[in-house]
Amino acid sequence: MPEDIRKNFSSDNVVRVCPEVMQALMEANNGSASAYGNDAHTDLLNTRFGDVFETEVAVFPIVTGTASNSLALSALVSPFGSVVCDQVAHIQNDEGGAPEFFMHGAKIVTIPSPNGIMQVDALQNIIHEKKAAGLLAPPIHALSLTQTNEWGIVYQPSHLAALSDAAHAEGLSVHLDGARLGNAIASLGCAPADTTWKAGIDVLTFGGTKNGAMAAEAVVFFLNERTRPYVQDFKRRIKRSGHLWSKHRYLSVQLLALLENDLWLHNATHANDMAQRLSIGLAQHPDITLPYPTESNEIFAALPETIIDTLEKAGFGFYRWTTPPHITGTIIRLVTSFDTRAEDVDAFLSHITI
Numbered sequence: 254m255p256e257d258i259r260k261n262f263s264s265d266n267v268v269r270v271c272p273e274v275m276q277a278l279m280e281a282n283n284g285s286a287s288a289y290g291n292d293a294h295t296d297l298l299n300t301r302f303g304d305v306f307e308t309e310v311a312v313f314p315i316v317t318g319t320a321s322n323s324l325a326l327s328a329l330v331s332p333f334g335s336v337v338c339d340q341v342a343h344i345q346n347d348e349g350g351a352p353e354f355f356m357h358g359a360k361i362v363t364i365p366s367p368n369g370i371m372q373v374d375a376l377q378n379i380i381h382e383k384k385a386a387g388l389l390a391p392p393i394h395a396l397s398l399t400q401t402n403e404w405g406i407v408y409q410p411s412h413l414a415a416l417s418d419a420a421h422a423e424g425l426s427v428h429l430d431g432a433r434l435g436n437a438i439a440s441l442g443c444a445p446a447d448t449t450w451k452a453g454i455d456v457l458t459f460g461g462t463k464n465g466a467m468a469a470e471a472v473v474f475f476l477n478e479r480t481r482p483y484v485q486d487f488k489r490r491i492k493r494s495g496h497l498w499s500k501h502r503y504l505s506v507q508l509l510a511l512l513e514n515d516l517w518l519h520n521a522t523h524a525n526d527m528a529q530r531l532s533i534g535l536a537q538h539p540d541i542t543l544p545y546p547t548e549s550n551e552i553f554a555a556l557p558e559t560i561i562d563t564l565e566k567a568g569f570g571f572y573r574w575t576t577p578p579h580i581t582g583t584i585i586r587l588v589t590s591f592d593t594r595a596e597d598v599d600a601f602l603s604h605i606t607i
C-alpha cells in the first residue's frame with residue numbers, strides 16, 4: 254500500500270481544507286478590511302448566493318453548523334414553542350442542547366421516520382396532536398429537515414415540498430439543515446433552488462466545512478413575507494451569541510470560493526462518486542450488508558467484527574454505529590470527501606477481499 258494513503262473515513266470533517274479555499278484565504282490575507290461583516294467580501298454574499306439559488310436571499314456566515322442551526326431556529330421558534338424534526342436529526346442528538354439553549358428553552362419534538370425520511374401524515378399527526386393538547390403542549394412553530402439526512406439519504410424535492418406545504422398550512426416555518434446540501438444536489442442533479450425555496454424551505458443552513466471549507470457555514474433566508482421579519486434582527490442574534498466574527502472576511506471568502514465555478518458541487522460530486530465506489534465494493538462481499546442505500550457521501554455497512562478488526566489494525570478510521578438487533582455484524586459509518594481518492598477507496602477494499 255502506498256505510504257501516503259488517506260485512511261481516515263470517519264467524517265468529512267477530518268479532511269484538509271480544499272486548495273481553492275485555502276488559496277482564497279491567502280489572497281484575502283492582505284491589508285485591512287472593515288470588521289464585523291462590513292467588508293467587501295461579505296458584501297458580495299447576498300448577490301452570489303442569490304445567483305446560485307436564483308432568488309433574493311439574506312446570507313449570514315457563521316463558523317459552525319451547530320450555531321447556524323441553533324441561531325436559525327431561534328429566529329423561527331418562540332421560547333414557549335417547539336420545533337419538530339426526525340428522531341435521528343442532528344439538532345436533536347448531536348448538538349449538545351445548543352438549539353434548546355439558543356431557543357431559550359423551546360422544545361424539540363421528534364418523530365420516527367423510515368430511513369430518516371419524514372412522512373407527511375406523521376408530521377400532520379404530531380401537529381394536530383400538539384394543537385389538541387392546548388396550553389399543555391408547546392405549539393410547534395417550525396419544521397426542521399435535513400438534506401442529506403443522517404443516513405446520507407436524499408429527500409426528493411417533491412417530498413420536501415409536500416412536507417413544507419403541510420407545515421405552512423399549519424403556520425409553521427421550514428428550516429433545512431444543509432450541512433451536506435451540496436452532496437444532495439450533486440446526487441439529485443437538480444438546481445439548488447429545486448431542493449430549497451422552490452420546495453418551500455424558508456431558511457437554510459448551508460454547509461461549507463464538510464465540503465472543503467476550513468470553517469464556514471451560512472444561514473440563508475429565502476426572502477418572502479414569512480422570512481423578512483426573521484432577517485431584521487438576525488445580526489443582533491449572532492452578535493449576542495458571540496458568533497459575530499470581527500475578521501468576517503475570512504468566513505465570507507471561504508463561502509465565495511466554494512460558490513466560484515460551482516466548486517461546492519464539484520467537490521460534492523467527487524465525494525459522492527467515491528462513496529459509490531466504496532459502496533459497490535463493499536456490497537460484493539457475501540458477509541457485508543448495507544442497511545441504507547448509498548445516495549451521497551455516507552456509507553453505512555454491517556461488517557463481521559473480524560473484518561472490522563483487520564481494517565482497524567491496518568489503520569483505517571471510521572465510526573462504529575448503533576446496530577439494531579436484527580442486523581448481523583456491526584454497523585460502521587464511512588464518509589468520503591473532496592479529498593478521497595480512488596486509490597484510498599481501493600486500499601480500504603483490499604482489506605476486505607473474500
Ligand SMILES: Cc1ncc(COP(=O)(O)O)c(C=O)c1O
Pocket residue numbers: 316317318319320322343399403430432433462
Ligand atoms: C447533519 C449535520 N448538521 C449539522 C452539523 C453540525 O456541524 P458542526 O460540527 O460544524 O457544528 C453536522 C456535523 O456533523 C451534521 O452532520
